[in-house]
Amino acid sequence: MKDGFYMAAVPKAAVGADARAFLSVAAGERAAAYHRSFPAYTETPLCELDKLAGILGLTGLYVKDESCRFGLNAFKVLGGSYSIGRWLAKQLGISEAELTYDKLTLPQTKKQLGKLTFVTATDGNHGRGVAWTARELGSHAVVYMPKGSAKERLENIRAEGADATITDLSYDQAVRHALRKGEENGWIVVQDTAWEGYEEIPRLIMQGYLTMAMEAVTQLGEAVPTHVFLQAGVGSLAAAIAAFLTDFYGDQKPVITVVEPNGADCIYQTAKADDGQLHFVTGDLNTIMAGLACGEPSTIAWDVIRECCDYAVSCPDWVAAEGMRVLGNAAGADPKIISGESGAVTTGLVVAVMTRPDLKWLKDELKLDEHARILCFSTEGDTDRKNYRCIVWDGHYPAIKIV
Template sequence: LQAPEVAQSISKMTFITATDGNHGRGIAWSAKKLGAKCVVLMPRGTSSERLENIQKLGADAWITDVNYDATVAMAADMAEKNGWTLVQDTSWDGYEEIPTYIMQGYLTMAKEAREQLGEEVPTHVFLQAGVGSMAGAVASFLKSAYGDRAPKIVVVEPFSADCIYKTAAADDGELKVVEGDLKTIMAGLACGKPCTLGWKELRACASAYLRIQESVAATGVRVLSSPLKEDPRILAGESGAAPIGAVIALLADPNLSEIKNKLQLNKSSKILCFLTEGVTDRKSFLEIVWEGKYPSAI
């Protein structure tokens, strides 16, 4: 793509996307590497640090006055009006080719995890979901890779943005949309409308769906940043730490024993989580780790 004859054509292109942070940062980085223009829209409530990280990569980025799903619609409308290329990590009827490529890209980390695990097979995999494209892709890969030995897939979402949970609970063939501000510290998961492709895979592969409080994700951040013994220190963002926080809550909170037993979590369980986000908002990270914001109820 960086060959002169290709780069000249790409330099005339403009890529546009809507993002809570990570996806847009990736698109901005890629556009910079390819010499293309990039426009990134971010939903209301996005932290200034996440915006600045994208702007530093040369993208024309700003925060809208609407939530994530409305921001996606805004980006799609701008792409159509201006002849730009929409690179969105969610799909809908008539827009599936590029989201499929993105979901295939997510398979890289699933493949690497399987290679690192070798002969070890996880019994449970906890996957965070915003629109569900990452979770759907990884779940599908694991189901295909392990066959009859495939682990239980547990999907984790914030209470305030639980579109996958609501869709699964209804199980009526219709995608459920969560409206409003979708306010949560798990900014990367603050999505109100499921990805059609992601949900298709999750419906076929997932075993359970969980909604978690803010304190659960915050616990995940704190535990990862303050490890015991020889465990490595991991600096994680709230969306990335959400699955680990859910695992800790299930294993440590006696009030959740019924759910733990239904999931068959016990001392012999081998649990795999995917950390999808580093510290992308230092202010929030310090509030959680230093100031003890969102304390655990365990």
């Protein structure tokens, strides 16, 4: 640890464990086929940042830009749409091969399903994806947001036709509130975290995220990454992508590092403890990375992370701000990427580690050198434009200077 940076090796799963089986390349192909059936589908770009890689002393740096995913400015809709689609298919008694947008929007399908309401808790991006999917498929959504959520994110969810409110609860409390409301009203809970007795939907959400990984490896082609950095809230995204890459690359699997904010680093705390227990972060979870402000790891995500990931890093908020500024102000001919706080933290960490002498210990531990080819995922755009401008235009959360 030094100046707010902490790292722990992720303890490996017991011999013979196979927690990642449901996140295979085959599962990614099925999820991608479903998403391609939507009229709004387009593949998001994988940006090759050659000039920045040269400045940092790397062989390559690639960033998957999710700001244009289904026009919703974030990747989360992949999980929400796929889990809802699979849940509907189960009610209809149709196979996954038959699961398409056209099938789900047929008049007779809607008549068979009746009026449905989906409920979730969210900091913004997941709820917007659930609301968009419910509207697209002729259903309704109710969304609860934790205290401190950006009003812009609230209005974006409402614009998709959902009933959405900002509560006075933390994220984890809002999740429990959504569960209670679902039970009371007969609504279908679509939550992107798992707990004992609630695992089917979270598994489907994680499978939905595989579309992003499927696109990325296809776009990379023969440029196999040596290192991948994945941000974590409850850990579902990190687990899904890590499992897919482990299956896809086999013996060439990259070093995979999970990245979290200091104020909500439940994956790091669990990895550091290495006692077989999940470790929660309580309190207000103060961080600018709203999408990562989760204090309780997903049970199924952690099982996958400990099988497929190598390190967990906890870092200060200025790292995300630095990443936002670097991506938004492209070097040379590199493409410009508008990345929000949660989206930019992985690139910000790479920049910090490769440029700061005080982080040489972290650079050495991760074995980052001139041979490294790095893959990051910018999971959201400027979903809170006011805060984005405060950081990128006005310089809020400046990097801590080296003493």
